[in-house]
Amino acid sequence: MDPELEAFIPLVPLPDFSDPVTERKKLAERVAAGPAPDITGLEIEDRMVPADPDVPVRIYRPRQAQGAVIWLHGGGCVMGDLDTEHPWASRIAQVSGAVVISVAYRLAPENPFPAALDDAFAVLAWAAARAGEVGAEPDRIAIAGHSGGGGLAAALALRARDQGGPPIRFQLLHQPGLDDRQETWSARHFTDTPSSNRHNVTTSWGHYLGSTPASTPYAVAARAEDLSGLPPAFIATAEFDPNRDEDIAYALRLLQAGVPVELHQWPGTFHGSQVIASAEVSKRQIAELGDVLRRALAPGKS
Structure with missing residues (x-):
């Protein structure tokens, strides 16, 4: 473990996804009690995207914004909202220089x-149709997410490809949850890792899928048979993370399908450790995310 990160482990809570409703309240309280994020240089607006039901979003507009990013928060698809994601989403907007559209998608188990995914697809379609209003061009929209949100982003890319969705310039998958089967080495062995472990990953997949068979198209990105024709991807993994090996396997499958992929495995890190912003490795991680998105959304890129 990176020594700077290791010192913070006693302060990193491990949520119990067996009771996500209670954990949501704890997360909201922790974020509310923490320092307010630096939002220098950002114009921030809350909107409702028309859908059934409407989807709340928070839009972060940097000065001289370049492109737009649909941002899907982490939390195993059972936790998180616009307020708890506010510090992370605002930082992504600052380091990338892109308009960030943070999505408050419906959560499981109440909404499996x-x-x-329906909410994310609705926001993608809305952002493309209202690109000028949002502050971007319709051909310069990326999708991105952390953890459960990363898995949603991967599924969104598949659905947009198959169902004639708006063109997606790029997909950024940060420590994504991609495979419910939990058969990889890291999934089987990381039972006591900080922030996320096998129990929570397995439990959150159960909440998310509900009674839906995992083989249902777009339910589990790693179960998709055809990964060709997807947007270029950047995948970041953490060394001590149950998701690690399934993320690496997905990157290899994308490469084999002819999709341009950049894979960065961060040694000494754990799931979500980038929120420990004072650590040198976290500073490097966040700077890299900004650089990746700036390059992907640059004018003239295809």
Whole structure:
């Protein structure tokens, strides 16, 4: 473990996804009690995207914004909202220089698959149709997410490809949850890792899928048979994370399908450790995310 990160482990809570409703309240309280994020240089606006039901979003507009990013928060698709994601989403907007559209998709177990994916798809379609209003061009929209949100982003790319959705310039998958089967080495062995472990990953998949078979198209990105024709991808993994090996396997499958992929495995890190912003490795991680998105959304890129 990176020594700077290791010192913070006693302060990193491990949520119990067996009771996500209670954990949501604890997360909201922790974020509310923490320092307010630096939002220098950002114009921030809350909107409702018309859908059934409407989807709340928070839009972060940097000065001289370049492109737009649909941002899907982490939390195993059972936790998180616009307020708890506010510090992370605002930082992504600052380091990338892109308009960030943070999505408050519906959460399981109250709203299992496909509710969250439907919400994400609706926001993608809305952002493309209202690109000028949002502050971007319709051909310069990326999708991105952390953890459960990363898995949603991967599924969103598949659905947009198959169902004639708006063109997606790029997909950024940060420590994504991609495979419910939990058969990889990291999924089987990381039972006591900080922030996320096998129990929570397995439990959150159960909440998200509900009674839906995991083989249902777009329910589990790693179960998709055809990964060709997807947007270029950047995948970041953490060394001590149950998701690690399934993320690496997905990157390899994308490469084999002819999709341009950049894979960065961060040694000494754990799931979500980038929120420990004072650590040198976290500073490097966040700077890299900004650089990746700036390059992907640059004018003239295809």
